[in-house]
Amino acid sequence: MTRTSLAAVRPTRREFLQAAGSVTTMALTIGFEWLGPSRRAAAAGASPAVFAPNAFLRIGADGSVTVIAKHVEMGQGAYTGIATVLAEELDADWAHVRVESAPANVKLYANSAFGMQGTGGSSAMANSWSQLREAGAKGRAMLLTAAAKDWKVPVTELTTEKGVVFHAGSKRKAGYGSLTAKAAALPVPDKVTLKDPKDFKLIGRHVPRVDVPAKVDGTAVFTLDVALPGMLVALLKRPPLFGATVKSFDPTAASAVPGVVKVVQVPHGVAVVARSFWAAKQGRDALVVDWDDTHAEKRSSSEMMNEYRHLAEQPALSARKVGDAVPAIKNAAHTVSASYEFPYLAHAPMEPLDAVVKLTATSCEIWAGDQFQTVDQANAAKTAGLDPQHVSINTLYAGGSFGRRANVGSDYIVEAVSIAKAYGADGTPIKLQWTREDDIHGGLYRPMYFHKLEAGLNEKKELIAWRHVIVGQSIMAGGPFEVMVKNGIDPTSVEGAATIAYEIPNIDVELSTTRSAVPVLWWRVVGSSHTTFAVEAFIDEVAHAAGKDPFAFRRDLLGHEPRMKAVLELAADKAGWSAPLPKGKGRGIAVGEAFNTYVAQVAEVTVDDAGRVTVDRVVCAVDCGIPINPDVIAAQMEGGIGFGLGAVLYGAITLKNGRVEQDNFNNYRVLRINEMPKVEVHIVPSAEAPTGVGEPGVAPIGPAVANAIFAATGTRVHLLPFPKSSKA
Amino acid sequence: MSTSFVLNGASTTLDADPAMPLLWAIREVSGLHGTKFGCGMALCGACTLHVDGEAVRSCVMPLSSVAGKQVTTIEGLQSKAAKAVQAAWIQLQVPQCGYCQSGQVMSATALLEKNTAPTDADIDGAMSGNICRCATYSRIRAAIHAAAQSIKA
Ligand code: FES
Ligand code: FES
Numbered sequence: 116m117t118r119t120s121l122a123a124v125r126p127t128r129r130e131f132l133q134a135a136g137s138v139t140t141m142a143l144t145i146g147f148e149w150l151g152p153s154r155r156a157a158a159a160g161a162s163p164a165v166f167a168p169n170a171f172l173r174i175g176a177d178g179s180v181t182v183i184a185k186h187v188e189m190g191q192g193a194y195t196g197i198a199t200v201l202a203e204e205l206d207a208d209w210a211h212v213r214v215e216s217a218p219a220n221v222k223l224y225a226n227s228a229f230g231m232q233g234t235g236g237s238s239a240m241a242n243s244w245s246q247l248r249e250a251g252a253k254g255r256a257m258l259l260t261a262a263a264k265d266w267k268v269p270v271t272e273l274t275t276e277k278g279v280v281f282h283a284g285s286k287r288k289a290g291y292g293s294l295t296a297k298a299a300a301l302p303v304p305d306k307v308t309l310k311d312p313k314d315f316k317l318i319g320r321h322v323p324r325v326d327v328p329a330k331v332d333g334t335a336v337f338t339l340d341v342a343l344p345g346m347l348v349a350l351l352k353r354p355p356l357f358g359a360t361v362k363s364f365d366p367t368a369a370s371a372v373p374g375v376v377k378v379v380q381v382p383h384g385v386a387v388v389a390r391s392f393w394a395a396k397q398g399r400d401a402l403v404v405d406w407d408d409t410h411a412e413k414r415s416s417s418e419m420m421n422e423y424r425h426l427a428e429q430p431a432l433s434a435r436k437v438g439d440a441v442p443a444i445k446n447a448a449h450t451v452s453a454s455y456e457f458p459y460l461a462h463a464p465m466e467p468l469d470a471v472v473k474l475t476a477t478s479c480e481i482w483a484g485d486q487f488q489t490v491d492q493a494n495a496a497k498t499a500g501l502d503p504q505h506v507s508i509n510t511l512y513a514g515g516s517f518g519r520r521a522n523v524g525s526d527y528i529v530e531a532v533s534i535a536k537a538y539g540a541d542g543t544p545i546k547l548q549w550t551r552e553d554d555i556h557g558g559l560y561r562p563m564y565f566h567k568l569e570a571g572l573n574e575k576k577e578l579i580a581w582r583h584v585i586v587g588q589s590i591m592a593g594g595p596f597e598v599m600v601k602n603g604i605d606p607t608s609v610e611g612a613a614t615i616a617y618e619i620p621n622i623d624v625e626l627s628t629t630r631s632a633v634p635v636l637w638w639r640v641v642g643s644s645h646t647t648f649a650v651e652a653f654i655d656e657v658a659h660a661a662g663k664d665p666f667a668f669r670r671d672l673l674g675h676e677p678r679m680k681a682v683l684e685l686a687a688d689k690a691g692w693s694a695p696l697p698k699g700k701g702r703g704i705a706v707g708e709a710f711n712t713y714v715a716q717v718a719e720v721t722v723d724d725a726g727r728v729t730v731d732r733v734v735c736a737v738d739c740g741i742p743i744n745p746d747v748i749a750a751q752m753e754g755g756i757g758f759g760l761g762a763v764l765y766g767a768i769t770l771k772n773g774r775v776e777q778d779n780f781n782n783y784r785v786l787r788i789n790e791m792p793k794v795e796v797h798i799v800p801s802a803e804a805p806t807g808v809g810e811p812g813v814a815p816i817g818p819a820v821a822n823a824i825f826a827a828t829g830t831r832v833h834l835l836p837f838p839k840s841s842k843a
Numbered sequence: 844m845s846t847s848f849v850l851n852g853a854s855t856t857l858d859a860d861p862a863m864p865l866l867w868a869i870r871e872v873s874g875l876h877g878t879k880f881g882c883g884m885a886l887c888g889a890c891t892l893h894v895d896g897e898a899v900r901s902c903v904m905p906l907s908s909v910a911g912k913q914v915t916t917i918e919g920l921q922s923k924a925a926k927a928v929q930a931a932w933i934q935l936q937v938p939q940c941g942y943c944q945s946g947q948v949m950s951a952t953a954l955l956e957k958n959t960a961p962t963d964a965d966i967d968g969a970m971s972g973n974i975c976r977c978a979t980y981s982r983i984r985a986a987i988h989a990a991a992q993s994i995k996a
Binding site for chain 2: 190191327335342348373463513515551750755757780781786787788794
């Protein structure tokens with residue numbers, strides 16, 4: 116059932132390509148001009164002895180293997196996974212493998228899931244699986260052919276291991292580095308045979324992350340750390356209300372701050388450009404701007420939620436229909452209903468957004484933890500009035516993103532280019548730095564949603580009908596991804612709900628899309644960040660009404676979904692689902708699918724007499740196909756659980772008369788170490804093609820904890836974040 | 844105006860606004876980039892460094908306040924505790940995006956320099972000012988215990 120429904124609500128790859136095409140325009144190969152620490156060696160090695168059989172691989176005469184990553188490394192382990200897959204087929208020595216970021220080039224480096232160059236949808240491993248295995252295998256085949264010719268032996272008699280070619284018969288061996296010149300002269304083979312998974316030496320093993328050493332001694336380079344000769348720092352004063360614009364401004368006080376160089380107006384506000392962050396910050400504090408808020412959002416989020424509640428009772432558009440749920444619920448022997456409210460959420464990546472731009476009349480070079488390279492390239496080009504081929508992007512490590520850096524308007528990149536342009540486009544490098552307050556106030560939030568659910572049970576207390584109404588803003592509408600909105604249904608508003616996996620004869624999922632000037636965006640695990648909560652909290656209420664164990668009730672509705680059922684059973688088994696717990700403690704379960712990865716979690720909580728919740732333990736089972744790097748998978752589940760838990764406990768962006776009420780980590784609270792539960796991760800062995808792990812672990816934790824709170828207290832959670840009384 | 848102090852073992856005089864937060868003086872004037880900016884309000888710990896051996900939030904400390912003091916950043920870590928922390932961080936593969944990790948390493952080092960056998964409660968006390976949005980907390984805890992073990996051994 117799920118698979119057919121997925122087709123109904125998920126855009127096809129072609130639709131993604133069309134959507135992406137409208138923003139990517141043409142992109143050409145652009146070389147690196149900036150020589151960062153890792154690139155310096157690479158450029159220095161660009162001699163004829165370098166063997167570069169394809170856009171993803173370069174082997175130096177010294178035997179060093181450089182893998183070119185088209186995905187950004189923002190913590191999810193993409194660099195390591197990408198290098199592992201390629202190095203596996205190449206039979207490279209892991210100790211000599213390095214990763215370098217790809218330039219913006221849609222022809223060479225498009226994400227096969229969206230047709231433009233970018234990272235998202237937990238797609239890096241699914242994307243790399245065949246492409247990079249083939250890239251590595253072709254490189255290896257050419258090195259083998261080079262050695263065979265040299266030694267005048269049949270290629271079939273050669274073997275490889277850790278970057279060395281061996282000929283057992285003649286006891287000869289040669290390191291890959293010594294073969295690069297000869298291999299480079301050979302044609303690239305059309306076809307290669309990939310390894311049998313039983314021969315994998317890196318995939319599925321504990322391969323250490325390539326980025327960890329530099330992230331432990333402080334040498335990893337983030338955008339914050341880019342320092343170019345003569346570089347200035349800009350802070351931008353943005354409107355206090357979404358949709359407001361600059362009416363007028365007085366730069367006098369700002370300009371008087373020592374170190375302030377220029378105050379410039381850009382379409383998004385007024386920027387203070389200074390010799391240091393501190394000067395720019397003081398200048399911005401002193402800057403006086405008068406705003407025009409004619410078209411601004413002036414409502415409070417509480418008013419908006421009232422409107423959403425009202426809309427949930429009005430006719431909406433159908434996102435999924437099986438049988439006829441409305442009459443089935445009307446005539447059911449028993450009914451259950453509940454509603455769930457979800458706030459706006461900020462991504463709050465640890466590194467506040469930042470970008471460095473060096474703009475001249477003919478070129479634009481950008482340094483950023485760039486997640487949407489060819490979109491950002493096109494937007495930067497348009498802003499600068501240049502051809503995209505004259506915009507180059509250096510992708511650096513991103514200090515987290517959770518979706519924030521991938522947006523079709525390229526907000527922070529376009530701001531930085533606009534400032535450089537207003538400054539004079541004279542080649543002065545300018546770093547646009549956001550503060551944490553800019554980030555929390557900065558919009559592009561996970562949308563606010565209202566969910567209303569109703570279920571019908573027959574006399575035997577079997578679930579026969581399910582109705583789910585979702586109200587909230589669309590992420591895709593109004594932008595280049597609008598083409599993915601079909602019949603008024605934005606798939607990201609309903610994924611996880613319209614794709615409900617449980618076998619129910621009558622299903623009705625409806626969507627009412629609202630509008631606001633508050634800009635919204637995908638947030639880690641996208642639609643499932645709210646839909647999985649609603650579905651999994653409500654199915655728990657239905658199980659209770661049916662008098663069934665919540666685990667057994669789910670399992671019995673998943674007979675046709677073997678992978679989802681398997682993770683559910685594994686999590687329940689490892690958690691000791693049926694073992695009794697003392698009073699004041701409770702256990703809750705939830706399961707979900709996102710980006711074709713299946714995750715189930717069992718949470719154990721303690722609720723004290725004052726109603727304070729402590730999450731003691733989380734047992735997580737995941738099926739992501741062939742596990743490429745089990746330790747990275749475990750890390751992503753652990754991190755996803757902590758990220759999701761922080762959001763359900765504390766996360767909320769609220770508006771008061773249009774103004775965001777939160778500013779920094781004092782009132783936009785996130786999880787801290789003392790609130791992190793013990794997490795155990797169990798990976799389902801699989802021979803299926805690998806799928807992503809960066810996001811899916813986030814979805815089930817909220818409902819698992821909510822269901823555990825019910826088990827401990829008999830109280831259901833319907834409002835997110837959890838009520839203040841139950842905060843730890 | 845200038846401020847003199849000892850930075851990573853070397854006498855240093857910085858000619859900068861004495862009100863400038865130490866974080867920005869270290870980053871933009873001294874050019875040491877390991878110490879990060881996360882909140883600017885002593886809420887996240889990304890800017891943690893050591894002043895006379897204490898872990899402090901450099902984003903809210905005026906440069907003038909370290910006159911005559913010993914300042915150590917991640918670039919200057921030398922102690923046995925620091926090396927044990929960094930080795931454990933690698934062994935347990937703690938970092939994800941890595942942006943918070945300089946601050947985490949600095950806070951963990953300061954803890955272990957004073958307390959070689961921290962309990963979970965000690966770890967909560969010393970580390971709860973350091974946010975990790977990637978939520979690497981389980982591994983941070985395990986790595987601090989592992990580092991404590993290795994110092995003892
Ligand atoms: S930047 Fe100093 S505590 Fe956050
Ligand atoms: S590793 Fe990303 S914020 Fe800590």
